[in-house]
Amino acid sequence: MAYSNWLIYGALLTGQRLDLAHWLQWYAFDVIGSITFQRRFGFLERRHDVDEMISKINDGLELVKIIGENYWPDTMGKFLKKLQREIDEADKGGHLSEYVTYQESLKLPYLQATLKEAMRMHPAVGFPLERYVPEGGAEVCGYNLPAGTNISTSAPLMHIDKGVFGHDARIFRPERWLEASPENLSLMDRTFMAFGHGSRTCIGKNISLMEMGKLIPQLFRHFDIEWA
Incomplete structure (x- = not known):
């Protein structure tokens, strides 16, 4: 089955x-x-x-x-309706197989934008990814870092950078991924660290993306979903 x-x-x-x-x-x-x-x-x-x-x-x-305070049921309804509408239209148009394929899910732009925005607001990697500066030191953003310095990045902080994601970076808004210029979208993608980055990338990243891309459209096709 x-x-x-x-x-x-x-x-x-x-x-x-x-x-x-x-x-x-x-x-x-x-x-x-x-x-x-x-x-x-x-x-x-x-x-x-x-x-x-x-x-x-x-x-x-x-x-x-x-x-924290759970305000989602009051604010998420409009996004839920837009996502449901996109999936329903794709289904009626014959663009989805009986079991939605990952490639088909990639052609649902609002679904992909919603997934990215959800992971931006709540990245799986919420702890610092630490490294040590190598011999000879390094210069990062104008700062001289001596060799052996313990440094790290923080996905939650990078994901609310207004210089990258806009003045409303602290707000859940999937449309930002659809409205961005090619240059801004490239910057957002490079800054996106929901699964870590480089050699620190989560080994299960691709499995997770495939699971979400295939399962969520299937759920919306067969169930009426509402906030509890």
């Missing part, structure tokens, strides 16, 4: 509302298992946290997460 159909299968099986957060986590872990070990861990089949893998990760994240 196709991965995306497990979500639909789960809804039909229970006849009840799904806790989508659990199913998305199970899906992600089973995809990783299938790619890495040529077999799924069994999250989707068993419909529970196998060997408490997810709960153990969540327990660790409690040490670093910052909880």
